[in-house]
Amino acid sequence: MTPPDAGLARRRRTNAVMFGLAAVCTAVALSVLFVLLAYITWKGVSSLTWAFLSRLPRPVGEPGGGIAHAIVGTVKLVGLAAVLGVPVGVLGATYLSEYGSNRFGFAIRYCADVLNGIPSIVTGIFAFTVVVLPLKHFSALAGSVALAVIMIPLVLRSSEEFLRLVPVSVREAALALGVPRWKVIARVVLPTASRGIMTGSLLAVSRVAGETAPLVFTAFGARHWDQGWLQPIAALPLVIYSYAISPYEDWHRQAWAAAFLLLIVVLAGNLAARALMQPRQEGTGS
Amino acid sequence: MRMSPSVLALAGPRWGADDAFRRMTLAFGLVIVGLAVAMGGTMAVNSRLAWRAFGLPFIWTSTWDPVAEVFGAWPFIWGTLVSSALALSVAVPLGLGTAVFLAEVAPRRLSDAASFAIELLAAIPTVIMGLMGIFILVPLVRWAEPWLARTLGFLPFFRGAPYGVGMLTAGLLLAFIILPYIVSITREIMLTVPRSLREAALGLGATKWEVVRLVVFPYARSGVTGAVFLALGRALGETMAVTMVIGNTPKVSLSLLEPGYSMAAVLANEFAEASSDLYVHSLVAIGLVLFGITIVVNAIARLMIHRATVRAS
CATH class of the missing domain: 1.20.5 (Single alpha-helices involved in coiled-coils or other helix-helix interfaces)
Structure with missing residues (x-):
């Protein structure tokens, strides 16, 4: 046996130091999340009262008031975005998984990747140019269009993945019974993948529920109940933004409470999506 | 399939x-x-008036004067590039360290739980990150800046008055926003490194760190590069968090302590109130530049990640 040399000791020290640093990095990364959750809860929970949820804002400068208009606004904006975006995403994904190994499929996938990568503020500009400019009005419709454009590639890519998980043998079994192909897809393939499609859609909804940038110059925000789809509308993220940068102490308090509410909604969406995927242990579901 | x-x-x-x-x-x-x-x-x-009026020099002109209707995008491009570079310089080491710990040291169960928690960080709306930025990070940076200016003030990067808002704050906040992307992709790629390669290196007497440095890193290189570019794409386009802490001042300065501006931030701030056609078209032109840059960055990211996953399968 050679005696343990200085080189080995040094290498072991390096080993310990590097993994120590790696552990510190992990601790920092995780503590960011926990500090964030704890701080927002601490700042927000005390102001999150029924009055806050059910009332309209008071005139500027008067303390009190609530964010009922923004809650309704976010539900409407995201609801219409889902109605516009989810069908396009799911049916586009159906094409990709069932027929898409051709140049159309390539083009669709490529464009979905492009859409997925562009900043949401750019999507906002797009919605501004195609909806706000022709109608000469900031509007709820423009906000929903922007959110829908963000949702489509998200829903498309996740739905495609889940549709591809449906075994070929299942399709073949149905076809062998003489069922036409479109019916196989509509009655067998899509229902089999429905849990996954729902998960993807839920994730997309919770993602756009927190989007602010594309709403700033489309939905614009308002301090009253919304006046229909062609008028400006309030949204939770917009309220957080405008209250956070305002000079009023009381609006800061309300921004924290609204942030707490939005955080709960978004995290609940994410956790629900995860829970939806859990019982898929035995494979294809059904 | x-x-x-x-x-x-x-x-x-x-x-x-x-x-x-x-x-x-x-x-x-x-x-x-x-x-x-x-x-x-x-x-x-919708940006044609800007290109017609200013031509390509629009990109490297530093004047932004809505009153005189002279527009140049350089302060915003500069701010976007600097804040994103700063974010990467913080998030890449931090993310790589975390990924190494989660992939190489932590037991599988802890690793999965921790990476789920870090992915939740990515789900938090960035307007909330901005809120945290305004009320926690800005005071923190304002407190640290006089000290930075004293000790590192001989560098041009750390001069100026301690406002709290500015490039440094924006870069740090962006780092936390892009961290989850780096961690989760890097960890997954590291987990695909074949066991046999690790065991071969260990069998030759390598320490665990040497396995990471000599086997895992080279194997995961293109995937990690892809993750970094993906994170960069996110950082370049991030709007709300940056708008809330960068200071929104269109000037080009080497100092990280000075307030700045970014492409996404100027769009968020000025679009709704742009009064003239040329003003609107100039803003859309900035959007078009941002659109182009992120398409290129994301294409590189996809290529790298694709290369990594093809090899892994």
Whole structure:
């Protein structure tokens, strides 16, 4: 046996130091999340009262008031975005998984990747140019269009993945019974993948529920109940933004409470999506 | 996955309904192509006045004067590049360290739980990150800046008055926003490194760190590069968090302590109140530049990640 040399000791020290640093990095990364959750809860929970949820804002400068208009606004904006975006995403994904190994499929996938990568503020500009400019009005419709454009590639890519998980043998079994192909897809393939499609859609909804940038110059925000789809509308993220940068102490308090509410909604969406995927242990579901 | 040559191919004479269904789904797919094309197209059309008035020098002109109607994008491009570079310089080491710990040291269960928690960080709306930035990070940076200026003030990067808002704050906040992307992709790529390679290195007497440095890093390199570019794409386009802490001052300064501006932030701030056509077109032109940059960055990211996953499978 050679005696343990200085080189080995040094290498072991390096080993310990590097993994120590790696552990510190992990601790920092995780503590960011926990500090964030704890701080927002601490700042927000005390102001999150029924009055806050059910009332309209008071005139500027008067303390009190609530964010009922923004809650309704976010539900409407995201609801219409889902109605516009989810069908396009799911049916586009159906094409990709069932027929898409051709140049159309390539083009669709490529464009979905492009859409997925562009900043949401750019999507906002797009919605501004195609909806706000022709109608000469900031509007709820423009906000929903922007959110829908963000949702489509998200829903498309996740739905495609889940549709591809449906075994070929299942399709073949149905076809062998003489069922036409479109019916196989509509009655067998899509229902089999429905849990996954729902998960993807839920994730997309919770993602756009927190989007602010594309709403700033489309939905614009308002301090009253919304006046229909062609008028400006309030949204939770917009309220957080405008209250956070305002000079009023009381609006800061309300921004924290609204942030707490939005955080709960978004995290609940994410956790629900995860829970939806859990019982898929035995494979294809059904 | 391709359809295997099976009865699907033999499904026989096309039914009218089958054909109609295929065309219908294709139409929905083509909506996506249409959106991508329309996005580039409408932005090109709606920025034409700016390109006509200022030409290509629009990109490297530093004047932004809405009153005199002279517009140049350079302060915003500069701010976007500097804040993103700063974010990467913090998030890449931090993310790599975390990924190494989660992939190489932590037991699988802890690793999965921790990476789920870090992915939740990515789900938090960035306006909330901005809120945290305003009320926690800005005071913290304001407190640290006099000290930075004293000790590192001989460098041009750490001069100026301690405002709290500015490049440094924006870069740090962005780092936390992009961290989850780096961690989760890097960890997954590291977990695909074949066991046999690790064992071979260990068998030669390498320490665990040497395995990481000499086996895992080279193997995961293109995947990690892809993760970094993906994170960069996010950082370049991030709007709310940056708008809330960068200071929104269109000037070009080497100092990280000075307030700055970014492409996304100027769009968020000025678009809704842009009064003249030239003003609107100049803002859309900035959007078009941002659109172009992120497409290139994301294409590189996808290429790298694709290369890594092809090799892993």
